[in-house]
Amino acid sequence: MTKPRPELTGQAEDYLKAIYELERGDAPAGTNALAERLGIAAASVSGMLQRLARLGLVKTERYRGSRLTEPGRAVALQLIRRHRIIESYLVTRLGFAWDDVHHEAEQLEHAASPELIERMAKVLGNPTADPHGAPIPTAEGRVDERRFESIAALEPGAGARVARMSDRDPKLLRYLAGRGIRPGARIRIEAKEPFDGPIVLTVGRERQTLAPGAAANVWVEPDASVSAAAPKSRARGGTPKRRASGNSR
Amino acid sequence: MTKPRPELTGQAEDYLKAIYELERGDAPAGTNALAERLGIAAASVSGMLQRLARLGLVKTERYRGSRLTEPGRAVALQLIRRHRIIESYLVTRLGFAWDDVHHEAEQLEHAASPELIERMAKVLGNPTADPHGAPIPTAEGRVDERRFESIAALEPGAGARVARMSDRDPKLLRYLAGRGIRPGARIRIEAKEPFDGPIVLTVGRERQTLAPGAAANVWVEPDASVSAAAPKSRARGGTPKRRASGNSR
DNA sequence: CTTATATTTTAGTACATACTAACTTTTTGG
DNA sequence: CCAAAAAGTTAGTATGTACTAAAATATAAG
Ligand SMILES: [Mn+2]
Ligand SMILES: [Mn+2]
Ligand SMILES: [Mn+2]
Ligand SMILES: [Mn+2]
Numbered sequence: 001m002t003k004p005r006p007e008l009t010g011q012a013e014d015y016l017k018a019i020y021e022l023e024r025g026d027a028p029a030g031t032n033a034l035a036e037r038l039g040i041a042a043a044s045v046s047g048m049l050q051r052l053a054r055l056g057l058v059k060t061e062r063y064r065g066s067r068l069t070e071p072g073r074a075v076a077l078q079l080i081r082r083h084r085i086i087e088s089y090l091v092t093r094l095g096f097a098w099d100d101v102h103h104e105a106e107q108l109e110h111a112a113s114p115e116l117i118e119r120m121a122k123v124l125g126n127p128t129a130d131p132h133g134a135p136i137p138t139a140e141g142r143v144d145e146r147r148f149e150s151i152a153a154l155e156p157g158a159g160a161r162v163a164r165m166s167d168r169d170p171k172l173l174r175y176l177a178g179r180g181i182r183p184g185a186r187i188r189i190e191a192k193e194p195f196d197g198p199i200v201l202t203v204g205r206e207r208q209t210l211a212p213g214a215a216a217n218v219w220v221e222p223d224a225s226v227s228a229a230a231p232k233s234r235a236r237g238g239t240p241k242r243r244a245s246g247n248s249r
Numbered sequence: 250m251t252k253p254r255p256e257l258t259g260q261a262e263d264y265l266k267a268i269y270e271l272e273r274g275d276a277p278a279g280t281n282a283l284a285e286r287l288g289i290a291a292a293s294v295s296g297m298l299q300r301l302a303r304l305g306l307v308k309t310e311r312y313r314g315s316r317l318t319e320p321g322r323a324v325a326l327q328l329i330r331r332h333r334i335i336e337s338y339l340v341t342r343l344g345f346a347w348d349d350v351h352h353e354a355e356q357l358e359h360a361a362s363p364e365l366i367e368r369m370a371k372v373l374g375n376p377t378a379d380p381h382g383a384p385i386p387t388a389e390g391r392v393d394e395r396r397f398e399s400i401a402a403l404e405p406g407a408g409a410r411v412a413r414m415s416d417r418d419p420k421l422l423r424y425l426a427g428r429g430i431r432p433g434a435r436i437r438i439e440a441k442e443p444f445d446g447p448i449v450l451t452v453g454r455e456r457q458t459l460a461p462g463a464a465a466n467v468w469v470e471p472d473a474s475v476s477a478a479a480p481k482s483r484a485r486g487g488t489p490k491r492r493a494s495g496n497s498r
Numbered sequence: 499c500t501t502a503t504a505t506t507t508t509a510g511t512a513c514a515t516a517c518t519a520a521c522t523t524t525t526t527g528g
Numbered sequence: 529c530c531a532a533a534a535a536g537t538t539a540g541t542a543t544g545t546a547c548t549a550a551a552a553t554a555t556a557a558g
Binding site for chain 3: 011
């Protein structure tokens with residue numbers, strides 16, 4: 001039943017992926033957000049969105065934003081599958097550094113055939129997450145879409161397990177990894193300065209301080225085994241904590 | 250010293266590779282030949298050649314043909330290196346069929362970074378030939394450029410070792426492999442019918458008949474150990490044997 | 499030599515993708 | 529509710545790459 005969708009360009013694929021990553025349940029992906037994410041002028045994005053709409057891959061509401069149609073979503077998920085399997089393969093079979101594979105995968109994802117991807121996946125034992133903790137969609141397009149909270153959203157006293165981190169900035173990844181922060185790591189928030197101040201946390205048994213800009217790129221799931229420990233002091237600050245919502249970027 | 254040549258498109262790279270493969274010592278690559286090889290209209294090729302000339306990658310003599318400049322040749326050789334290492338990797342590490350990798354490599358060669366290629370090469374132990382017997386240029390751009398004779402050019406009685414075969418047509422590759430003809434195989438020409446008739450040859454100890462159209466895609470090096478055996482009957486035919494020249498395709 | 503054929507280039511067009519500048523619509527803050 | 533700011537779109541242009549049809553040049557045949 002899979003229609004032989006007439007070869008999309010790599011560019012178009014990247015747009016679909018970006019929309020997938022930016023639309024948030026009810027909220028469609030904004031043109032400016034897409035433009036920034038893709039490093040392309042907003043005007044150009046407008047144009048491309050119209051083409052994608054014409055192809056039935058996105059639904060655009062003028063001046064309001066865009067969301068994927070079902071076919072568009074399917075394309076995006078396949079691309080994401082390719083990306084994440086490639087990343088996994090490069091790290092585990094070819095010795096790439098985990099902070100360095102994103103860029104390579106960004107290119108290869110458009111050139112790798114489904115056969116290649118399935119062969120890689122098989123060699124790897126059909127992994128379900130990439131090196132950065134991101135879930136890998138199945139060949140049928142199913143994917144774990146749970147959203148996690150970022151470290152920046154946790155309150156002092158909270159314990160958590162790092163589930164996933166953004167792979168887009170190698171420098172940031174290296175910085176975080178150097179502090180022991182990587183998928184699977186257990187952390188506990190010790191203190192949090194107001195006004196977007198630094199976050200003090202324990203990683204393993206090291207105490208670390210993290211800028212909220214960095215913390216926003218690390219998503220965690222609650223971890224009861226660590227949680228109960230520290231004193232649940234009322235958050236002291238002034239700024240009303242806006243729940244820094246799930247896994248953007 | 251390597252100027253940061255401003256990212257060529259994959260298309261442009263493929264043109265350069267095609268020119269490399271089609272120019273023959275003195276003879277420049279013809280526009281029509283390029284067009285056929287690339288599956289593109291001759292008029293379009295004319296246009297691209299002008300752009301490549303403007304970039305200093307080819308030298309075109311109007312109405313006469315094109316040849317690579319030194320920089321152009323360097324680009325072509327790097328592309329060929331990527332192509333052949335990818336083919337080798339896919340066959341030996343990912344279980345691809347050797348008659349099936351060409352198409353995949355044709356895409357990946359434009360997306361794979363030098364780092365990826367060198368990592369693959371290392372894992373493979375820096376191979377010097379791809380699965381079809383084609384030599385792999387070094388990272389510095391050195392390559393074995395010997396030309397071999399095709400089976401079609403051999404006289405009855407001649408013994409030879411298969412050095413290399415065209416990888417462009419999977420069906421043909423499967424056909425030939427099914428007859429034991431693959432790089433390294435030892436053969437001997439038993440008879441050759443005139444007027445482009447079939448070629449009778451021994452592969453291992455099997456006797457095979459081969460159409461000249463197929464034989465033209467297999468290149469061999471002389472093998473003295475087999476050569477002396479059969480009776481060197483004078484070629485019987487009428488057609489003056491035009492030396493079917495080296496490794497085209 | 500001269501013409502017919504083969505090869506190659508030019509002209510004109512199209513599509514994908516990008517840009518900047520100018521304009522329109524929506525959102526926000528007073 | 530309204531003006532300013534933010535977000536998004538349109539207009540006009542550019543580049544890469546392709547096409548077909550027509551013209552130019554080179555080569556082969558008589
Ligand atoms: Mn990409
Ligand atoms: Mn990743
Ligand atoms: Mn190619
Ligand atoms: Mn090959």
